[in-house]
Amino acid sequence: MPAIAKKKPTIVLQRTRHPLTETNRVEIVRILQPMQSGSIELYLQLKNAHWNVKGSGFSALHSLFDDASSNVLQFADELAEHTAILGGEPVATVQKLAAVPQLADAPLGMRNQDEFIKVMTDRVSYFCGLVRDCLVSLERNNDPVTYDVCLRGLASLEKRLWMIESHIQSKL
Ligand SMILES: [Fe+2]
Incomplete structure (x- = not known):
């Protein structure tokens, strides 16, 4: 079961002419943070x-995991830039991510393709759930732009979840 961060981070925003109030932006950046670092x-x-998957399905899985990583990186970039747009500070160091x-x-030491498919299905599924929970919180913050950024990222990510888990659907 993936770990869930419990500590509420202190949010200090940069000055910005963004039209949302500071109180509203603090709440939105607080919601964005676990998605952005996750x-x-x-x-x-x-x-x-x-890089590490091995097995008879290597070629397809090597490409599939690369496509999914590119997709997630694009979402990560959107989340980080949107955090900055609201005056927040995106997490971008190994030290902060590890904290x-x-x-x-x-x-x-994981190598076997079935193990990779199972673990990555678990991680992508967990992250999709995290984004869905954040969308529920965002609905209360009256910011359709942030909501839209997260919704578009989620739709694309759920497609990757389907593509990964379909390899072992009968075993899940
Ligand atoms: Fe590569």
């Missing part, structure tokens, strides 16, 4: 799968 963790785990992890790390 998306970078998920990107790295998908790259780990891309408050959003996802359980990949098991060490």
